[in-house]
Amino acid sequence: MNFRLIILTTFSLFLVACGGGNNNESGKSASAQESAVEHGVKHQDSKYVCPMHSQIIRDKEGSCPICGMTLVEKKQKAKGSGEKVISYYRHPHKPTITSKVPKKDEMGMDYIAIYAEESDDSSNVVISPRIVQNMGVRTEKATKSPLWRRIQTVGYIGFDETKLRHVHLRTNAWIEKLYVKSAGERVKKGDVLFEAYSPTLVNAQEEFLNAYRSTSKNLRKASEDRLRALGINSITINEIKKSGTVQQNIKIYADQNGIVSNLNIREGAHVKPSTEILSLADLSSVWLLAEVFERQTDWVKVGQSAEIYLSYLPGNVWEGRVEYVYPSLNQKTRTLKVRIRLENPGEQLKPNMFAAVLIYGGAKNNVVSIPREALIRVGGEQRVIVQVKPGEFSAKNVVSGIESGDFIEIKSGIDEGDIVVTSAQFLIDSEASLKASLNRMSDFETTESDNKKKITGSGVIKSLKPAENKINLAHNPIEALGWPAMVMDFAITQDVSLDDFQVEDKIEFTLIEGSDGYSINSITKISTTQNSK
Incomplete structure (x- = not known):
């Protein structure tokens, strides 16, 4: 009896042991299945990164060589979870300043990487393709290339002062007869301008005739030199020699071609040496006097090429070069005067004509530029609408630089290759501003309720x-x-x-x-x- 009991007990224990072994194996298998996904992650290379300088990555624990902070383990993601994508880099102290590439701030700190899932695009405007087409939205890429400093300004035509002649007498006299009656009359070199009577000139002629009759060469030369010093030309002196008589009225001749720009006397007038009787202007060349704004004064240099346009001759372009840059600004207009000399063979250019001027002030290399129409100026701000992706737009604050024709330099705010909106941008900007305002109100309410x-x-x-x-x-x-x-x-x-x-x-x-x-x-x-x- 006892023997049977022992056999039955032994057999039962054997069955229990076998069942328990199967359960243990099943548990091991289940455990292996549960950790299979994690198994690959555990065997990936561990990386340690600086929390302040994301470019510092090490295979083991340690400290950052830049700031000394302890490196933290970089969490690895399981397959299929996706990698973080850096959207842009932000100034560590000024969130509004961003960059598409890593850089340092003025204190040497690295910009903070902002990932796509962290970037705040709540103020972006999303528009359906049909609405985009109906609005007539046009876009253009920001490019990096040389940008010419083109100075667009205005000016007026003036006399070439190197060919302007003022006529004075060198002694007191009376104007007996005028051969030119009004300003604007055209004269040629050698034409008689007027006749004048002067007692001093009469006495000088008498002395000349007396000296001419003598045998002294020195006396002849001295008396002739005195007549020339008093303004009598060779034609009149030869006439006196031939006639042997004194001329009561002395003829004054034009010594250049031109027009009478000023006529300040009439017949019978008494004149002194200081009296300007008339002025002669040669219009074969003229000066263009252009006004350059104070902010552009550093752009203009002597020798730069220029183009001149006049409204009364549309389609005609005159080419010239900057001949002189005046040393001081006009106190009232705050502009700098620039002189351009132009040849005027047909005298198409008249003094005091108004002209549009384009001066090429040299190129500024490697600048990011966009069409000028893409820039939105509102109050003290400047911004552009950037196409983030088809149908999604964002307003970006920018800092502009020089303007050149239809393009403008962008110093900061966007980078080369960004796509900017060049038409309908004001509508999108209004929508973006409204959306940003609503978001700020929402953030304020959240801050109040959640105690930010x-x-x-x-x-x-x-x-x-x-x-x-x-x-x-x-x-x-x-x-x-x-x-x-x-x-x-x-x-x-x-x-x-x-x-x-x-x-x-x-x-x-x-x-x-x-x-x-x-x-x-x-x-x-x-x-x-x-x-x-």
Whole structure:
């Protein structure tokens, strides 16, 4: 009986042992199946990255060679989860300043990488293809190329002052007869302009005739030189020699071709040497006097080519070169006068004509430029509408530079290859502005209800700049922003007073993010008691 009981017990234990072994194997198999997806991740190469400088990547733990921060493990993603795509890079302190490529700010800190899933595109405008077509939206790429400094201005035609002649007598006289009656009359070289009577000229002729009858060559020469010094030309002197008589009225001749630009006397008038009787102007060449705006004064140089257009002769273009740049600006108009000399064989160019001028001021190389019509100027801001992808548009603030014809330089805000909208951009901009305003209102409500998290820090005051609304701090690391300890300037909000603080005070502060970066909106002095604790 006992023997049978022993056999039955032994057999039961054997069955239990076999069943338990099967369960154990099944558990192992299930465990292996559950960790199969994770298995590949565990065996991927571990990477450690600096939280401040994303370009610093190591295969093992350590510290960043730039800022000294401890490297953190870079989380690996399972297959199929997708890689993060960097949308753009943002200034570490000024969120409105962005770049498509990694770069450093003015303090040497790296721009922060903003990934596609992190970028705020809530103010982007999405338009269906049909509406885009109906609106007549046209786009063009921003290009990088030389941009000519073209100065578009206005000017007027003036006399070539090197060919302007003023006629004066060299002694007191009376105008007995005028051969030119009005300004504008054309004369040729050698034409008689007027006749004048002068007692001084009569006496000089008598002395000349007496000397001419003598045998003294020196006396003859001296008396003839006196007549020339008084303004009598060779024609009149030869006539006196031939006739042997004194001419009561002396004829004055034109010594160049031209027109009478000014006629200041009439017959019978008494004149002095200081009296300008008339002026002769030769119009075979003229001056164009152009006015250049003060901001463009550095562009214009002597020798640069220029084109001149006149409204009364549409389609005609006169070419010239900058002959002279005047040294001072007009105090009233704040413009710089530039002189261009033009040949005028047919005398088509008349003095005081109004002209449009285009001066080529040289090229500025490797600049990003867009069509001028794509730039939107609103108040003190400049922006463009950028096509993010077909049917989606975003408004970008930009800083513009020089203008050249139909194109304008963009110094910052967009990069080469960005697609900008050149028509219907004002409608899209209005929609983007409205959407951004609604988003800001929504953010404000969320902030009020959720009590937006504060970014706090501590440090020591190094200098106070109340006039600039700034404070210089040696702050400790700010983990919320990933900033290491450093010395830097912070802007302070209007409600923060610095009256109760001084240099070397230890403080705690809170930061808020604005359009110009992070600003301090509250400061608390750390008391001695707190320090001891």
